Amino acid sequence: MAFVVWLMLMAGAGSLLAGTPGDTTALFIFPLQDKHVHASSIVVLPNGDLLAAWFEGSGERSANDVRIRGARLRKGAGRWSPVFEMADTPNTPDCNPVLFLDARNRLHLFWIAVIANRWEMSLLRHRVTQDYQQPGAPVWQWQDVILLRPGDEFADAVRRGFAALPDPDLAWAEYAPPYERMLIEAAKDPKKRELGWMTRTHPLELPGGRILLPLYSDGFNFSLIAISDDGGDTWRPGLPIVGRGNVQPTLLRRSDGAVIAYMRDNGDPPGRIMRSVSKDGGESWSPARDGTLPNPGSSVVALTLADGRWVLVYNDTEKGRHRLAIALSDDEGRSWKWRRYLDRAGPDEAKFHYPAVVQTPDGRIHITYTYQVRAGKTIKHVSLPVQWLLSHE
Secondary structure, three states: OOOOOOOOOEOOEOOOOOOOOOOOEEEEOOOOEOOEEEEEEEEEOOOOOEEEEEEEEOOOOOOOOOEEEEEEEOOOOOOOOOOEEEEOOOOOOEEEEEEEEOOOOOEEEEEEEEHHHOHHHEEEEEEEEOEOOOOOOOEOOEEEEOOOOOOHHHHHHHHHHHHHOOOOOHHHOOOHHHHHHHHHHHOOOHHHHHOOOEOOOOOEEOOOOOEEEEEEEOOOOEEEEEEEOOOOOOOEEOOOEOOOOEEEEEEEEOOOOOEEEEEEEOOOOOOEEEEEEEOOOOOOOOOOEEEEEEOOOOOOEEEEOOOOOEEEEEOOOOOOOOEEEEEEEOOOOOOOOEEEEEEEOOOOOEEEEEEEEEEOOOOOEEEEEEEEEOOEEEEEEEEEOHHHHHOOO
């Protein structure tokens, strides 16, 4: 295993790994179970608590019992609270929750209700509250559906984006041109471009107060950023991040003001974390291209630390989700000089994937992710000091 020695889960709660303050620790948010649990999100509350959310059920889009669940780790506590309900659309799968605390300390929950059991029909939902620091579930004070209406400029951007990409390599030679023409045509259809935008990673709040909510579409197989200039009360679409399979963007802001999107690679091999840049606050984006870091078609997440360094959590393979790495950059992503493993196993033994990451005021990094082994599934929470990333295994 990686940097931890496992303690068994007892009495319905995870056990804190032995160690002194400042050491790495790991907890299971709840015991290993048979239900499908996936796509966690985590946020730090003003009182120091951690709040996590994930979806749980007998499957994903095809399972109508899927709902959003949550738990909290009280500041100073050694175990997570009992699991509670966060959202449930009756007889409809609820997936991909995202928690976000805005500059006014309002707690947001974004997620999708999967209509007709099809990802491309997903409906973007949104809850907000300021009543969330008591034990148990937040008391939601407002909710609505976020309806995005990309216009003809969306179709124009799709056409221009594919035209700007290099010719497909041999892996795409027979399929990519007709596939791209289909997407260009689909972008002209208001019904197709208004539905199916899905959440996965935390929003980015810019210095001027603008909030960028990362979204993606399994219908178009590329990404889009929803923009709010009123603190999350209303939303509008930016132009799409066009590419060949670039989905589930995670956003970072460079010191020069440019916003960088790192994305899962659902396109042609070799699997690489894909990258795009916006120089106008998320309004428009460069075509997505492969970077240098491997990706097996699995979600990545990034965060700017309090000292300005960047961290990236990802599966560092081209195939399989059996290794989960965390990397550190001190030059805003131009290089990732340090990398260590949160979990790893043999290719057919386990899956560690779909991470979420935050930093608490004490400087510690907290990651939650889906943990799947033969004995069952849970959401795992790891806490570590930045210094641990600078050492060697």
